[in-house]
Amino acid sequence: MQKKNIYIGLGIFVGLIALYWLFFSSGKKEGFEILSEVKKGQFKVEITSSGELQALNSIEILGPIEARRYRIGNFTIETMVDEGTVVKKGDFIASLDKTELFGRLEDRRLDLEQTRAAFEQTQLDTSLVLRLERDNLINLDYEVGAKKLVLDQSQYEPPAIIKQNEYNYQKAIRDLQQAKERYRIKTLQEKARMVEVSARLREAELEVSQMQEALEKFTVLAPQNGMVIYRQGRGGKVKEGSQISSWDPVVATLPDLSTMQSITYINEVDIRKVKVGQTVQIGLDAFPDKKLSGQVIQVANVGQQRPNSDAKVFEVLVRVNESDVLLRPAMTTSNSILIEEKGDVVYVPLEAINVESDSINYVYLKNGKKQEVKLGLANSNDVIIEMGLEEGQGIFLSTPEWSQDTSISLLAELDGKRNLNREEITSEADSTMRPGYQIRPVRN
The missing domain is CATH 1.10.287 (Helix Hairpins)
Known part of the structure; x- marks a missing residue:
């Protein structure tokens, strides 16, 4: 029993020493700092957003338009095929109440x-x-x-x-x-x-x-081959038991699945970068291994507010280049819109960039220096370094202990050019403004 207590005590002592070494001693060593290196190669600026597949073209399945000639305002759908049913031309779609x-x-x-x-x-x-x-x-x-x-x-x-x-x-x-x-x-x-x-x-x-x-015509038949998709009305999807108006007698839609598009929404900060014709890489949540390509075909000029969100967004339509039998309306997509692409450039992770006096951007070098850099394009992870670094240099992603005692090595080429003229900023903003942008005051 006495030996057992000794072993337990030794175990606790060793554990305390290990904890001290991990959280205190190692923090003073260079190996504990988070390091990376300057890379060189192809650089992409992309905007990523989720979207929803929809047929680029679709045919509306109509009920009897002639009903309004006989003063019939609404009629009820008695029976209807399930949503997603694949039908051929002439197949049964729905039956409407004929009583009136x-x-x-x-x-x-x-x-x-x-x-x-x-x-x-x-x-x-x-x-x-x-x-x-x-x-x-x-x-x-x-x-x-x-x-x-x-x-x-x-x-x-x-x-x-x-x-x-x-x-x-x-x-x-x-x-x-x-x-x-x-x-x-x-x-x-x-x-x-x-x-x-x-x-x-x-x-x-x-x-x-x-x-x-x-x-x-109160027995609605398919006008062509396709997949039945319920129409979204004011009270939800139009289905069995729903009423439709004789002035808008759309019972359902038949999308053309050979040509699809992804509808996505881009926030007001990034929308100025999105242009018609930009290429898009599309992923499917339902099939993670499948990658598709697309192209931006329309960018909304007016912003809107999505449900359960305070931010303003702009609708963007992306046409899917490929045709695949697996594609179905309402599938969730991930859209990576390629804004700009540069080759053979120097870039570092965004975490490596530090700012002083709102105008001096610098990094911590592995050799113990604070080096000013000139920044270029940035994406969600990295930023291009136009001046100040070379490929292969070691940099800190975290703040090293010696940071307080070291001055910044400034670039002579940036003298007098560090503060961008405010008029140029305003001019650039005015040229990209769209209805729906939220304007917030700038605090000095």
Whole structure:
């Protein structure tokens, strides 16, 4: 038992010595400092952001646009295929509630039957009226012949009787002419009546036919091959049970998956660097090993505020160059937009850069010096050194103990050029400002 306590005590003592050596003694040694070296090679300035895949082109699957002609404001989706279903042209997409239009169709069918009955009645009336007129013409024609015969046979009668027979004959001729004119006018009147009732009948038949065609469109079919994507409405995605307006009867969309784009949002600090035509490397969260290339095709001119965020961002559209069967709408992407690329330049990690008096940038060299440097382009990790360092030099990423007792070795080439003119800064900012930028006061 006594030996066991001795061993425990020795163990604690050794542990304390080890802790002291790690946290106190080694901190005074150069090997404990974080060191790096100046590198030379290709340098890329990139802006990285997450995005979401979307088809560059898509076709909207529409319900019956004609429904608004029949004063139907909204209709309900009764059944609908699942989102992501791959369909062929003519396949079933959705079924809409037909109740309201079906009731109106039945009313129009009843009106059509009444109009057809009125048409047939008018036909019968017209036939009867014109037949009576034709019979009257035949009788009057016989009357003219009879009066002519009486006149011819009265040539040996007294003049008064002859004169009376002439009057009767002339009257019969006038009655026949008047009957013919009346028949002509009556024919025109009956034709006009038939044209009117025929037009009403055709209108009623056409309306019933159009309503039947509209009713068929309440069964929505795929206009082409593709994948069904639910439409995002005000109350969420349009799906079974949702109502859609006859003025905007989009049931779903069929994206063209052969050409995709990534929609991403860039913060207001970096948006001035993004230009149309810049190349983009695209990664897929769902397939980490797959890398795609793309190109910036559109940069928004007006900023917007995303939900649950105070920062202003600008929408950027990136077209995906490759076509892949694995690509699906709404997949999350990582987008690295190449802003600028330089070859054969000297660069160091950003952690190595220190600033004094807001104008002197310097690094801690491994040889114990503080060296001023002139900075160039920077990315999220490194910065180009235009002047002051050479490839292979050792530099500190942390602050060494001797930093307080060492003065900075200044570059003679930067004398008088360390403070950038404020007017130049303002001019550069004005040239890249877009609506939506947040302006904050500068404190001196």
